Amino acid sequence: MxxxxxxxxxxxxxxxxxxxxxxxxxxxxxxxxxxxxxxxxxxxxxxxxxxxxxxxxxxxxxxxxxxxxxxxxxxxxxxxxxxxxxxxxxxxxxxxxxxxxxxxxxxxxxxxxxxxxxxxxxxxxxxxxxxxxxxxxxxxxxxxxxxxxxxxxPLIKTAGGQKISSTRIRNLLRDGDLKSAQEILGHPVFISGVVIEGKGYGSQTGFHTANIETEDKASVPKEGVYTGFTMIGKKRHESVMNIGPSPTFNIKKKRIEVHILEYNKPLYNNTLEIELIARLRDIKRFKDVKALSIQIKDDIDKARSILAKA
The missing domain is CATH 3.40.50.620 (HUPs)
Known part of the structure; x- marks a missing residue:
């Protein structure tokens, strides 16, 4: 093209x-x-x-x-x-x-x-x-x-008779309804952004993360923990991502942090494309970092099971 x-x-x-x-x-x-x-x-x-x-x-x-x-x-x-x-x-x-x-x-x-x-x-x-x-x-x-x-x-309608539009997709993402958004898009939900330097909190949990900065006007799904794939070069890597604040570390600012399974190479300043597959859970505050680490391990186990079928 x-x-x-x-x-x-x-x-x-x-x-x-x-x-x-x-x-x-x-x-x-x-x-x-x-x-x-x-x-x-x-x-x-x-x-x-x-x-x-x-x-x-x-x-x-x-x-x-x-x-x-x-x-x-x-x-x-x-x-x-x-x-x-x-x-x-x-x-x-x-x-x-x-x-x-x-x-x-x-x-x-x-x-x-x-x-x-x-x-x-x-x-x-x-x-x-x-x-x-x-x-x-x-x-x-x-x-x-x-x-x-x-x-x-002519405009296409869903099985329920609703018109398919970009506005409707934005609303579905806002509500965290990935499945419905994907059906209307006809392809997965993607987020893209540049890897920026973080505060190193991921290393405290034992799970390193890439901090993603998106465009100011990008549509980002409802806050929560998600699973999907991160494209690095031409390879898809299984990933778990936190979209929103990090209350356990008293961080209120909404961020996107991605833990890429079985990948530890530096990615600073690289533009990553993230394919979202499923929403795993809401964000919550844990009593300490150890409790958060145990939950992240559970998130990863659940993610592997979901992504094996994706």
């Missing part, structure tokens, strides 16, 4: 394109349906499949005091989209200048001129352009004039 960062790096394409457009935060099953529809059309017609997304999330710029937390950072989003067989991925930097671009200019300059678009695939209620004045109807009218087709992919 060819990755293009910014409109300034986008040149006119030789092949005609089928383009899917959206923020695609989480790359959940609804997003995957949109992107897969574009890939299928492109392959059938011998055209390029293109995904256009925006970074940061448009609401970070338009409503900075009321922006949503981010389900997937850009690196993970790129990885998930690449796995869907996309040929080209354009990441448009969303800022106040781009927010002023009219729907007409976006269609004319980006879709028609640069991508030579033949098909546009978007989700239900898609809007774009300055003031969100562009919509499905506008795209269809533009397509009639400039010879491209538009496909609107």
């Amino acid at each position: 060819k990755i293009i960062e910014g409109l300034k790096n986008l040149s006119r394409q030789q092949k005609k394109s089928v383009v899917a457009i959206g923020v695609f935060d989480g790359v959940h099953v609804g997003h995957r349906k949109i992107i897969s529809a574009a890939v299928k059309k492109a392959r059938k017609s011998g055209r390029n499949s293109v995904v256009i997304t925006f970074d940061p999330h448009p609401l970070d710029v338009l409503r900075p005091k009321n922006h949503p937390t981010r389900l997937t950072g850009l690196t993970l989003k790129t990885h998930l989209i690449e796995n869907l067989g996309v040929d080209m991925f354009l990441i448009i930097k969303f800022n106040k200048t781009f927010a002023k671009m009219s729907a007409k200019k976006f269609v004319d300059d980006v879709l028609v001129d640069k991508f030579r678009v033949q098909n546009v695939v978007v989700g239900e209620n898609f809007r774009f352009g300055a003031g969100a004045k562009g919509d499905i109807k506008y795209l269809e009218e533009a397509g009639t004039k400039q010879n491209f087709d538009v496909e609107e992919v």
Whole structure:
């Protein structure tokens, strides 16, 4: 997959394109349906499949005091989209200048001129352009004039009739419901972040931990003890992680500490990708470090049993 960062790096394409457009935060099953529809059309017609997304999330710029937390950072989003067989991925930097671009200019300059678009695939209620004045109807009218087709992919609903959305996934994570979140995402819940230096409390328990610093706007699940896998290079390592405070050590600040089983090499400044599989328990205060260590051992035993089936 060819990755293009910014409109300034986008040149006119030789092949005609089928383009899917959206923020695609989480790359959940609804997003995957949109992107897969574009890939299928492109392959059938011998055209390029293109995904256009925006970074940061448009609401970070338009409503900075009321922006949503981010389900997937850009690196993970790129990885998930690449796995869907996309040929080209354009990441448009969303800022106040781009927010002023009219729907007409976006269609004319980006879709028609640069991508030579033949098909546009978007989700239900898609809007774009300055003031969100562009919509499905506008795209269809533009397509009639400039010879491209538009496909609107309807929202997907759960078995219970609830619409699948990034907002719903954020709420499920907030409630600690990993299973439901995973079903709607269509892939595991991931956390990514940089390993920073900690206070050394992990060594006191006999279980060394990597302290993870995530993006400020990252969606982090409900406080608790979880199990999953940590990606180091191309290898998945069984792990147990504490998301939240450490009351036994009188630490109130919410943190992410990961104990990677059978791994003791330094990881400072490395970016780790953590795949969450299950929530083991709530966080609690223990009477002393020894009692905490006994609980961690029990957590690890339970984690091994769960991960053996994952």
